Amino acid sequence: MNNKTVMTLVFLAVSGCAAIQIPPDRLEGNEASMRGAEELGASGVPAAKLHLQLAREQTISAKKLAADGDDRAVMMLARAQSDAELSLGLAREVSVHADAQRAADELKAVRARGTP
Amino acid sequence: MNHTAKSLTLGFSLAGLLSSCATVAPNELVDARNAYSASSNGLASQLTPTDLHAAKTVLDQANTEFERNGDSLAVRDTAYVALRKIELADVKARTEADHRAIAEAVKQGVVVRDNQVKYSQAALAETREALRGERSTNAAQGAELQRTASQLASESEARQMTQTRLDAAMKDLHTIASVRDEARGVVITLSGSVIFASGGYTLLETAKAKLDQVAEALKDQSEEKRMTVEGHTDSMGSEASNQRLGQNRANAVRDYLVSRGVDGTKLIAVGMGATRPILDNSNAENRANNRRVEIVIRPAPLTER
Numbered sequence: 001m002n003n004k005t006v007m008t009l010v011f012l013a014v015s016g017c018a019a020i021q022i023p024p025d026r027l028e029g030n031e032a033s034m035r036g037a038e039e040l041g042a043s044g045v046p047a048a049k050l051h052l053q054l055a056r057e058q059t060i061s062a063k064k065l066a067a068d069g070d071d072r073a074v075m076m077l078a079r080a081q082s083d084a085e086l087s088l089g090l091a092r093e094v095s096v097h098a099d100a101q102r103a104a105d106e107l108k109a110v111r112a113r114g115t116p
Numbered sequence: 117m118n119h120t121a122k123s124l125t126l127g128f129s130l131a132g133l134l135s136s137c138a139t140v141a142p143n144e145l146v147d148a149r150n151a152y153s154a155s156s157n158g159l160a161s162q163l164t165p166t167d168l169h170a171a172k173t174v175l176d177q178a179n180t181e182f183e184r185n186g187d188s189l190a191v192r193d194t195a196y197v198a199l200r201k202i203e204l205a206d207v208k209a210r211t212e213a214d215h216r217a218i219a220e221a222v223k224q225g226v227v228v229r230d231n232q233v234k235y236s237q238a239a240l241a242e243t244r245e246a247l248r249g250e251r252s253t254n255a256a257q258g259a260e261l262q263r264t265a266s267q268l269a270s271e272s273e274a275r276q277m278t279q280t281r282l283d284a285a286m287k288d289l290h291t292i293a294s295v296r297d298e299a300r301g302v303v304i305t306l307s308g309s310v311i312f313a314s315g316g317y318t319l320l321e322t323a324k325a326k327l328d329q330v331a332e333a334l335k336d337q338s339e340e341k342r343m344t345v346e347g348h349t350d351s352m353g354s355e356a357s358n359q360r361l362g363q364n365r366a367n368a369v370r371d372y373l374v375s376r377g378v379d380g381t382k383l384i385a386v387g388m389g390a391t392r393p394i395l396d397n398s399n400a401e402n403r404a405n406n407r408r409v410e411i412v413i414r415p416a417p418l419t420e421r
Contacts, residue, residue, distance in 0.1 A: 096211045
């Protein structure tokens with residue numbers, strides 16, 4: 001459980017609200033997917049960037065719902081996680097596709113050198 | 117119609133309206149169903165069936181929730197997640213296709229490079245074989261060259277030894293004769309009074325030792341040399357007698373040199389008489405100097421080589 005989650009729960013306890021506890025591993029998984037997408041350059045891929053933004057917004061929304069005791073928080077986090085994973089997949093797709101293009105170009109070059 | 121009947125009518129109408137709304141699937145669910153329908157006939161069904169199946173499971177949850185309770189936030193949220201998972205299955209399928217394309221390209225590249233290497237190896241083997249053949253020829257030629265070189269070395273050594281002997285012999289001649297380089301060749305001059313008795317052409321015994329030295333020097337002359345023995349006289353006596361005396365003296369010297377091993381085919385005798393004095397014949401000393409035998413060593417004419 002990260003510090004943010006702990007602080008949220010402490011706040012909720014102190015404030016006297018019946019907060020919903022988001023499973024820490026799911027929150028951590030969500031955060032990891034978003035970090036992964038960023039590191040793979042999602043901000044440079046329009047579709048990936050869009051879904052990463054959706055993931056961030058929905059994560060914030062999930063935390064707020066959890067703080068308010070709204071049990072929709074878990075589903076909101078699930079939405080955020082699905083967008084984060086899609087963002088990561090899209091960013092990875094661009095990277096691998098570039099590798100595939102390079103491989104095709106290299107094969108072309110090798111063939112061009114020819115086998116007399 | 118009374119008030120109660122109107123209320124009941126309104127109530128039933130509203131119930132009917134609400135029940136018809138509950139059967140209209142929310143956009144998220146419709147989009148998810150359509151996306152799954154497309155994906156199940158596409159690349160994802162072949163390359164990422166597991167991911168597609170996981171998405172289908174979530175879609176089924178949304179459908180079940182919708183059938184039970186109609187439209188709700190839960191249905192929409194679940195359908196939203198299903199749609200994202202279907203889209204992710206498609207993305208992963210495209211990525212997998214690229215991975216396979218990379219692997220195939222690498223494999224093809226290896227095959228092409230392999231063929232290129234095989235061709236290069238075959239060409240290299242041919243070149244080596246050709247070189248082997250050349251080396252054999254070169255080895256044989258080398259051996260022949262070596263033999264020729266050895267032969268030349270031997271001949272060179274022999275010539276060197278001959279030249280050394282010749283140089284030594286010519287050096288020795290200086291003690292008994294005059295040896296000069298002239299335009300017509302090397303000229304060895306022997307005084308007539310040293311070789312012959314006065315007026316005659318019989319060799320003096322004392323002259324023979326000197327002529328032996330001359331013979332030594334002449335024997336080692338190269339094949340490309342020709343030698344002439346010239347018999348010269350002073351101007352005393354007639355031209356005819358001087359010519360005859362000169363010739364006889366030249367013959368005597370020539371014959372002796374040939375008897376001492378000089379190649380007779382390369383040595384000729386010529387009587388010069390008094391035609392080529394080296395000094396005027398005005399006094400006895402000069403006349404004595406004019407009475408001489410000259411042996412001229414000259415290069416052979418090109419036609420004789």
